[in-house]
Amino acid sequence: MAGTSAAPGRNPSRGRIDKRRAILDAALTVFAEQGYAQAGVDVIAAKAGVAKPTVYNHFGDKETLFREAIAADADRALAENLAVVEQLRDRDQAHRDVREMLEQVGHHLLECYCDDRSWALRRLLYAELTRFPELIDIVRGRAADRVAESLADKLARLALGGRLGKLDPAEAAEQFTALLTGPMEARARFGTRRVPDAELWAVTRAAVHTFLAAHAP
Numbered sequence: 001m002a003g004t005s006a007a008p009g010r011n012p013s014r015g016r017i018d019k020r021r022a023i024l025d026a027a028l029t030v031f032a033e034q035g036y037a038q039a040g041v042d043v044i045a046a047k048a049g050v051a052k053p054t055v056y057n058h059f060g061d062k063e064t065l066f067r068e069a070i071a072a073d074a075d076r077a078l079a080e081n082l083a084v085v086e087q088l089r090d091r092d093q094a095h096r097d098v099r100e101m102l103e104q105v106g107h108h109l110l111e112c113y114c115d116d117r118s119w120a121l122r123r124l125l126y127a128e129l130t131r132f133p134e135l136i137d138i139v140r141g142r143a144a145d146r147v148a149e150s151l152a153d154k155l156a157r158l159a160l161g162g163r164l165g166k167l168d169p170a171e172a173a174e175q176f177t178a179l180l181t182g183p184m185e186a187r188a189r190f191g192t193r194r195v196p197d198a199e200l201w202a203v204t205r206a207a208v209h210t211f212l213a214a215h216a217p
Helices: 012-038 041-048 052-059 062-088 098-113 116-128 135-160 169-181 184-188 197-215
Strands: none
Touching (some): 012 041, 012 062, 012 116, 041 052, 052 062, 062 135, 098 197, 116 135, 135 169, 169 197, 184 197
């Protein structure tokens, strides 16, 4: 019996999860740098610190790995953005000016939007959508749509509490997001230029100013 027991302190399931995460992280980086066609599974394996057969054991083939890497990064973006949007909960912010609240949340959303992995994910989508048209559904279903729904819910609660005027929550969330992110591709040159924080704040304040011009009480 002693020969079949696991070594103390080791969790085989934990190790498998860690390897899978390392492979997915490496895959997104390599796919973003080299594109789907040029990216090699051997390069991904080396970057993840695993053997090439381990990649295939986890994902089967390169195409599945690509989709799973995109989905995993969409999940990461979802968690980060939902945590930011949650700051708009009215019951926790009753003492704060609504403009200040929206500016803080807007700035944090722009930080998420402009981080290196988010740009890498968008560039991959632009480059590979004709080959993998289902990618847009993966990213929207797992991240973008859910963030929009959460933002719409928070804006609706602010309106019900008299902090904003009467509005269509989904439309208002779409407008707020567009005002924030609309200028960023040109300013960041599709992620090849790091936008200074002062510039992010300027974009955020302009977006909130325009949003409140339409939706203030």
